Amino acid sequence: MKFSSRLTDVKPSATFKYAALAKKPGVIDLTVGRPDFDTAPVVKEAAKKALDEGKVHYTPGKGIPELRQRISEKLMKENGVKGVDADRVIVSGGGKQVLFEAFLALVDDGDTVAIPNPAWVSYADMVAYAGGNVQWLPTSAEKGFIPGEDFLSELENGDAKVVLVNSPSNPTGAVIPKKTLKQIADICARKDAWLISDEVYEVFTYGGDVYSPGSDYEKTLTVGAFSKWLSMTGWRLGWGASPKKELIDTMNLIQEMSLSCCTSFAQYGAVAAFTPEAREYAKKMRDTFKERRDHVMNLMKDLDGVVCDKPEGAFYVFPRFDGWDDLALADKLIEAGVGTVPGSPFGTRGAECIRISYGSANKEILTSAFDRIKKVINNE
Known part of the structure; x- marks a missing residue:
């Protein structure tokens, strides 16, 4: 068949x-x-309260305003990401769905997407589904899988339309230093490439730099999720944010044609993720x-x-x-x-x-x- x-x-x-x-x-x-x-119990209680209050219907495709506002405030105040007001945030079915929509929005047949080698198994398959080709950028066990000169050189000399970084990394646990992330963002700026920064493991950083390249480079999509942050893997809630509203709107077009919106009471529960x-x-x-x-x-x-x-x-x-x-x-x-x-x-x-x-x-x-x-x- x-x-x-x-x-x-x-x-x-x-x-x-x-x-x-x-x-x-x-x-x-x-x-x-x-x-x-x-x-986290405070999140569960907020979701139960939303259920009891009848918050069980469709929400805006991008997500409820309260949750998008909390995400926006977190990114701008804590991560230093610039220009991501609530209308430039989308809430989706986990970080994976955000990435899937981003690749569909940005990648045409034959476009190149640069990804660290090794990287999470789903990245390359998402690129393939979108019709793109993967440029694998080398890292090594001897250097803790941190991007080095060969990584930067191959990125500089390639033709990537989209560059993806994941810090902390799945599968390696590597945290990319701020200096290196800035170098990657600078290369993207020179080549007018999009930068996707997958930061779903951000809260589990034990040393080294915590840096969001969206704080310096405008054509960045910052991706996060509640899944790992507060042990909400089954809730399927993640977010994407970019100063480039056109990207978020295009991703929302894909979302409205597929997911419609995320589960309403789960979103209200997630608002409590930003409490002390x-x-x-x-x-x-x-x-x-x-x-x-x-x-x-x-x-x-x-x-x-x-x-x-x-x-x-x-x-x-x-x-x-x-x-x-x-x-x-x-x-x-x-x-x-x-x-x-x-x-x-x-x-x-x-x-x-x-x-x-x-x-x-x-x-x-x-x-x-x-x-x-x-x-x-x-x-x-």
Whole structure:
């Protein structure tokens, strides 16, 4: 049976595949990219209140004004992003939906989109669906997957219409320094390229710079989400903001033809994400993940041939095991009772790597998991 040719180069998600394999009895699941916290109580109560008040109908396509205003204020006051009033903000079905709409709005057949290598598995498939081509920009495990001179040179010499950065990074946890992000934005300005800054893991930054390139470059789309921030992955709420209102309006056109709008009472709940109670809850989550990150880094010291700088954000490590085929290693680890995600689906620079999430595993579980990983890696 023949289906649309638009899907020819779109591949099933590797993260979903290995998450399903990790559901086998006795397997410790380190595949999942979500926090193991409940949603912040203040957000849940606000959503319940909205339900009780009958806020269950359609909302404006871009999102309720109250929520867009809170997002606008956060971005301008805390992140320094310029010119993103509430009318230049769109609320959508998670950060993923925001990115999908952005690529459909910006990319024509044959256009080039520059993406770090490695990067989240869905970026390249979204570009393919939109008809574009990916220019992979190199990073390396030895340098903590931070963009360096080769990354900047290839970006400068390429023909990208859209450039995507993700800091903190999924899958690597890398936080791109402010100086480097400014260099990337400067290249975009010289080439009149769009810059998409995926900042969904912003709240989970444990050191280094926290910088939004939208504070300096006008043709930037800043992407965020409530999913990781306050453990709201199932609520499906994210946002995009840009000084370029034409981009937001075009994305909203796509949204109105597909999603219509986000769930009304979920949006009212998300307004409470900007309260002091919610921010304290997010800080508790961040402190917990930092402790787990440090614990994982100590556990990895016992593994033979591992290359892994300490990541400064998100809740992933992306170690490289020289000499291992990452797909075979992920399968072998499943057999040993640990679910991970192989690195090569994230890009060629992910070869010999695996992604390990500590978002949903406490330190005791992580210790048990690494005991099993050690037996495989060290051939014990």
